[in-house]
Amino acid sequence: MVRPAVALFMLLASGAAAFAEEAPPSAPAAVDVVxxxxxxADPAAIDxxxxxxxxxxxxxxxxxxxxxxPSWIRxxxxxxxxNVYNGLYIPPTLVLSRGDTxxxxxxxxxxxxxxxxKKSVRTNMHYHGADVSPKAPGDDVFLKVKAGTSxxxxxxxxxxxxxxxxxxxxxxxxVVNKQILSGMSGMLIVDGYIEAHYPELAGLxxxxxVLKDIVLPNETATTLTLNxxxxxxxxxxxxxxxxxxxxxxxxxxxxxxxxxGHEFWTIERDGNVLVTPERQExxxxxxxxxxxxxxxxxxxxxxxxxxxNVDTGPTGLPNDAADLGTFIVAGDPKPDRGxxxxxxxxxxxxxxxxxxxxxxxxxxxxxxRVFEFSDAKDFSKFYINGQIFDPNVVNTTxxxxxxxxxxxxxxxxxxxxxxLHQTSFLVQEKGVGRQPDATGLRDVITLPYAxxxxxxxxxxxxxxxxxVMTGQFVYHCHLVGHEDAGMMQSIRVLPQRTAAEDAWRxxxxxxxSDEPPPWWPARAQRxxxxxxANELTAALNGEICVTSDPADERxxxxxxxxxxxxxxxxx
Numbered sequence: 423m424v425r426p427a428v429a430l431f432m433l434l435a436s437g438a439a440a441f442a443e444e445a446p447p448s449a450p451a452a453v454d455v456v457x458x459x460x461x462x463a464d465p466a467a468i469d470x471x472x473x474x475x476x477x478x479x480x481x482x483x484x485x486x487x488x489x490x491x492p493s494w495i496r497x498x499x500x501x502x503x504x505n506v507y508n509g510l511y512i513p514p515t516l517v518l519s520r521g522d523t524x525x526x527x528x529x530x531x532x533x534x535x536x537x538x539x540k541k542s543v544r545t546n547m548h549y550h551g552a553d554v555s556p557k558a559p560g561d562d563v564f565l566k567v568k569a570g571t572s573x574x575x576x577x578x579x580x581x582x583x584x585x586x587x588x589x590x591x592x593x594x595x596x597v598v599n600k601q602i603l604s605g606m607s608g609m610l611i612v613d614g615y616i617e618a619h620y621p622e623l624a625g626l627x628x629x630x631x632v633l634k635d636i637v638l639p640n641e642t643a644t645t646l647t648l649n650x651x652x653x654x655x656x657x658x659x660x661x662x663x664x665x666x667x668x669x670x671x672x673x674x675x676x677x678x679x680x681x682x683g684h685e686f687w688t689i690e691r692d693g694n695v696l697v698t699p700e701r702q703e704x705x706x707x708x709x710x711x712x713x714x715x716x717x718x719x720x721x722x723x724x725x726x727x728x729x730x731n732v733d734t735g736p737t738g739l740p741n742d743a744a745d746l747g748t749f750i751v752a753g754d755p756k757p758d759r760g761x762x763x764x765x766x767x768x769x770x771x772x773x774x775x776x777x778x779x780x781x782x783x784x785x786x787x788x789x790x791r792v793f794e795f796s797d798a799k800d801f802s803k804f805y806i807n808g809q810i811f812d813p814n815v816v817n818t819t820x821x822x823x824x825x826x827x828x829x830x831x832x833x834x835x836x837x838x839x840x841x842l843h844q845t846s847f848l849v850q851e852k853g854v855g856r857q858p859d860a861t862g863l864r865d866v867i868t869l870p871y872a873x874x875x876x877x878x879x880x881x882x883x884x885x886x887x888x889x890v891m892t893g894q895f896v897y898h899c900h901l902v903g904h905e906d907a908g909m910m911q912s913i914r915v916l917p918q919r920t921a922a923e924d925a926w927r928x929x930x931x932x933x934x935s936d937e938p939p940p941w942w943p944a945r946a947q948r949x950x951x952x953x954x955a956n957e958l959t960a961a962l963n964g965e966i967c968v969t970s971d972p973a974d975e976r977x978x979x980x981x982x983x984x985x986x987x988x989x990x991x992x993x
Contacts, residue, residue: 479518491531502536513608521581542569551588556895563593585615586693587712619769635675658719669712678730679705690714692864735871738836810908817911832869832878
């Protein structure tokens with residue numbers, strides 16, 4: 423039996439159906455058949471920038487089958503073979519709601535192509551930005567889908583999952599760069615946030631804008647694209663408001679997204695709804711970053727849509743300006759209907775926005791860590807704290823309930839981009855050096871390059887408070903060429919401790935044992951019911967003291983077993 427969502431995508435991929443001419447604002451506009459079969463059509467053949475094809479969940483489930491295989495695509499006037507999903511350089515946008523389950527069958531048929539690959543390789547899938555389980559069959563980036571095999575992912579999205587823009591892409595270490603550069607990435611949206619928090623924008627035309635980089639056959643320079651195009655028309659009427667859902671789903675390029683003569687009102691970033699919209703003249707999007715913005719068309723005319731030059735540092739790769747399209751404003755003016763005033767006001771239903779920056783900012787800090795990002799002199803390897811990635815090593819361990827401050831230092835004279843799986847973090851400070859990103863909740867942040875003998879630095883607060891993240895996952899540089907070359911580490915999040923476990927942790931460290939003796943559980947349970955145990959738990963959760971040094975913990979344990987605490991054992 424072919425399920426409804428799978429059947430829909432099979433229909434689109436075959437070119438047997440097209441979207442209605444007057445589609446609802448949240449659905450894709452009409453798409454050329456050639457753009458469906460391959461991707462994308464010649465710019466001269468389209469009247470307006472098409473959205474990617476879209477698949478939506480039904481009855482709480484989104485089922486999709488993706489096959490990575492060599493396919494003919496067209497980019498920047500060149501037709502060539504590249505490994506992409508279901509023959510599409512811009513694969514379907516996956517749309518679901520809180521509480522839905524994503525079921526994805528991934529088939530690995532990667533093979534020789536005109537770019538990147540000369541043979542079959544392993545792959546897998548990562549759901550970037552999703553606050554979901556890192557364990558198989560969910561968002562497990564350690565899982566390997568070998569060549570010629572398949573894997574069935576089952577990814578439940580919690581009922582309180584933050585709404586906004588996410589994306590999906592391969593995460594098989596060592597070949598991530600080549601697979602994303604081939605075109606293997608697509609948008610993933612947890613929908614409903616515009617209607618819930620910015621209802622005045624809900625009925626507007628909605629565009630999904632996928633930014634990618636690609637190295638074309640027989641070329642060394644990188645080409646930047648918008649929905650697979652390098653110069654597509656984007657149309658609006660004078661005074662018309664539109665909602666643009668923009669994501670940098672590329673491998674190594676920064677986009678400084680600009681629309682001549684216009685400004686953007688940002689209402690969501692990296693899957694986090696903004697409590698108050700931010701007005702911006704340009705959108706700085708590091709690899710992996712996403713934003714939802716409202717745009718008001720100006721007077722009739724043509725305006726350049728482009729990515730401006732980005733200074734990546736003295737040793738960074740060139741990131742030159744590039745044209746992406748032309749914003750064509752024509753026709754009868756559209757009435758404003760008060761939107762211009764409304765987008766400057768705070769979001770509706772603010773109490774339902776979770777998490778909010780102030781909620782995280784006020785949490786007690788359990789511990790602080792420092793991470794240093796650096797390059798090898800010949801740029802063949804990239805390090806975090808002087809180490810390259812080892813899949814057999816867990817570099818960092820924490821627990822559910824902990825809240826940590828991480829100081830991210832960039833010792834290199836080029837930009838790096840920090841990304842942590844399974845949760846967003848709060849950017850606490852802009853830090854030292856040139857910082858093109860604003861502060862706020864996000865899951866990628868650009869680390870300014872070292873200058874004048876000082877490292878670039880960013881401080882983030884990470885709430886390891888969601889039990890769904892229990893397990894092992896990674897943090898890394900999202901310039902995925904750097905990630906493949908070593909700039910990644912593993913983190914393990916353990917379940918939250920009980921009060922009894924907290925008590926043993928203090929007492930056991932003094933005895934030099936990690937395992938409690940047979941007599942401990944019953945007495946520990948009795949101890950856990952005493953008021954002092956609550957104070958001990960609070961201390962270990964960072965509500966009273968902050969320490970990660972075993973010597974400090976042993977000294978604190980001595981205080982407890984010398985009469986203050988209830989944990990002194992008796993025979």
